[in-house]
Amino acid sequence: MSDESGGQAPGATAPAPDPAAPGAPRAFATPVRSEAYKASGAAASAKQTEGVPPTAPGAPAATAQASGRTAAQPGPAPAPVTRRGFLSTLGVAWTSFAAACAAGAVATNRFMFPNVLFEPPQTFKAGFPSEFLTGMVDTRFKESYGVFIVREETGEIYALKAVCTHLGCTPNWLEAENKIKCPCHGSGFYRTGINYEGPAPRPLERYRIVLADDGQILIDKTRSFAYEKGEWSTPESLLRTA
Numbered sequence: 440m441s442d443e444s445g446g447q448a449p450g451a452t453a454p455a456p457d458p459a460a461p462g463a464p465r466a467f468a469t470p471v472r473s474e475a476y477k478a479s480g481a482a483a484s485a486k487q488t489e490g491v492p493p494t495a496p497g498a499p500a501a502t503a504q505a506s507g508r509t510a511a512q513p514g515p516a517p518a519p520v521t522r523r524g525f526l527s528t529l530g531v532a533w534t535s536f537a538a539a540c541a542a543g544a545v546a547t548n549r550f551m552f553p554n555v556l557f558e559p560p561q562t563f564k565a566g567f568p569s570e571f572l573t574g575m576v577d578t579r580f581k582e583s584y585g586v587f588i589v590r591e592e593t594g595e596i597y598a599l600k601a602v603c604t605h606l607g608c609t610p611n612w613l614e615a616e617n618k619i620k621c622p623c624h625g626s627g628f629y630r631t632g633i634n635y636e637g638p639a640p641r642p643l644e645r646y647r648i649v650l651a652d653d654g655q656i657l658i659d660k661t662r663s664f665a666y667e668k669g670e671w672s673t674p675e676s677l678l679r680t681a
């Protein structure tokens with residue numbers, strides 16, 4: 440039996456009001472748009488995380504994301520080699536090669552020529568006999584020529600080789616002690632050149648000494664005289680001025 444008063448039976452669903460009907464309440468479309476917006480946002484989020492490996496629950500956030508790129512993204516691509524850069528590198532390489540070749544050529548040429556040994560002349564003039572004091576050992580030519588020039592009271596002048604006969608050190612004339620002393624191992628020599636102390640096995644040698652044409656003393660180091668060989672009796676082993 441129908442209710443003519445327009446009442447609604449209990450449990451019946453109320454019919455939706457007709458929006459076109461006059462006096463009907465206005466219907467809003469906002470709930471519908473909101474649902475569509477959520478759906479589109481979920482789709483976008485799914486697309487954004489596509490290809491990113493899932494992280495373990497509770498794991499810290501990936502640092503790659505913090506640096507602005509994901510771990511799957513490759514690093515910056517190497518810069519391409521330009522023509523200018525290639526030519527510059529080639530130029531440096533050729534310059535280095537040419538420098539090495541030049542250095543080798545210089546070394547080879549240097550090897551072709553012997554070393555020049557600058558030695559004092561083997562023959563020199565020491566001055567006039569009157570310039571040498573009697574009973575004195577003259578050391579003026581020791582550094583430059585390696586020679587002691589001795590003038591005895593008898594007037595004889597001889598040139599001692601300033602090389603120790605032990606191991607070849609240069610001895611010194613000690614005026615106060617009136618002897619020639621080697622600083623290396625202590626050998627001592629009289630001013631005649633005769634050894635008398637230390638390890639020196641034999642006397643100092645004497646150089647050839649003569650008078651030059653101009654009257655000066657000429658010392659010739661190309662020839663020496665050894666006492667132990669009896670060569671001090673050779674006329675040119677000493678110069679007689681008296």
Ligand code: FES
Nearest residue numbers: 603605606621624
């Ligand atoms: S070198 Fe002169 S004493 Fe040894």
